[in-house]
Amino acid sequence: MQDNVRAITPVSISGLAPGVPPTGTPIFEFIKPTDLFVDPAYQRSIGERGLSQIRRMIEEFDWAKFKPPICAYAEHEGATVLKVLDGQHTAIAAASNPNIPEIPVMIVEAEDTAAQAKAFIGQNTQSLRVTNLQLHQAAIAAADEDALTLELTCTASNVKLLKNPNSYTGDGSRQTIAVKQIEALIARRGRIVARQVLETIANAERGPITASQIKAAEMLLTDNEYAEHITADDLTSAIIDLLYTAEEEAKLFGATHKVPLWRALAIIWYRKCKKRRGALRAA
Known part of the structure; x- marks a missing residue:
């Protein structure tokens, strides 16, 4: 029995402006x-x-x-x-x-x-085989403004954005692969706040900087409910004091209260922070 086949037919282009190839035919x-x-x-x-x-x-x-x-x-x-x-x-x-x-x-x-x-990025943006770190490195090579801004923000924070997921050295302090979270942080808050968030975590010198840590620190340093009562230095001290127990406590808290890990981690850190009046203005 012959299999049914379907001819290739064009779709409607109503409302579209078909692109003209900027380069010659391959x-x-x-x-x-x-x-x-x-x-x-x-x-x-x-x-x-x-x-x-x-x-x-x-x-x-x-x-x-x-x-x-x-x-x-x-x-x-x-x-x-x-x-x-x-x-x-x-x-x-x-x-x-x-x-x-x-x-x-x-x-x-x-x-x-x-x-x-740029061609590499175009070929691989939708590919699961290519990591966000690879795409970021390609974007730097392509002189992409957002990628260069991200790299400069990390450098100013004394944080090293790794090129490969498994290339941490030592205990991973001041190192990260959380390129998409940093990208989103800069988009939401700008370079100055992004630098403060990264520095606050990095200054704890306690291991790789994760996406959950970045999001947790962002909330504590920018949400008035928390930022009015703590400084960046207070948060760094809390991270140091808790060492690696914070993540374990956050996992338990998150599972019990059904909140995301990053929010649970922020709560655990905040509980440990020294509280001050008017800390947001002082910072």
Whole structure:
């Protein structure tokens, strides 16, 4: 019995303004995978999880499952090379398989690192394989204003935004991967308040700065119900005094009272803070 098939038909574009491609039509070429390059400005290095994926691709290589890498011409040490904008795992798997001398690649126009980084973001914004940290690094390479503002805010707070989720050093003090929470904090409160929030947590020198901690500190330092009674220094002292018990108490409090972890953590911290009159104005 023949399967039913459906023709591709256009949807209504009423009310839309169809975009005109800003670059030329892509071309396809067969390329030796070992002739391709990656740019660390916006491409992550391959970790153990990535290596596992590549090994599976090598063992199960199938043209029916193959997705051509997207590349762009670039200058490197006086020579013209092809940089992989998306698909480096595929390219590495092909390069490692002696049965695959060449692969088809799609070549698009992206003349410099900033344009290539923007293309990488466009290719991977909806991809679950690419982390927020990677997209942020790509946005920096693309000179995105919001990404640069976020990076400057972290630097001013003496907080290091890591490039990879598992790259903490020591106990993780003054280090974070909470890029989306910091981005949202800056959008809500601006750079000055965001810096104060990050500094308040970082000055406790007590481990990685988490999204829950950022949101909890933001509430305590900006909500008049709390900020009128404590200073940033009071909050830092409370975090130091509680050490790592605060998170455990917050989990229990949150489960008992059915409140989010960040709000429960804020309540636990606030209970420990020294209370002052007019602290908001004094700060």
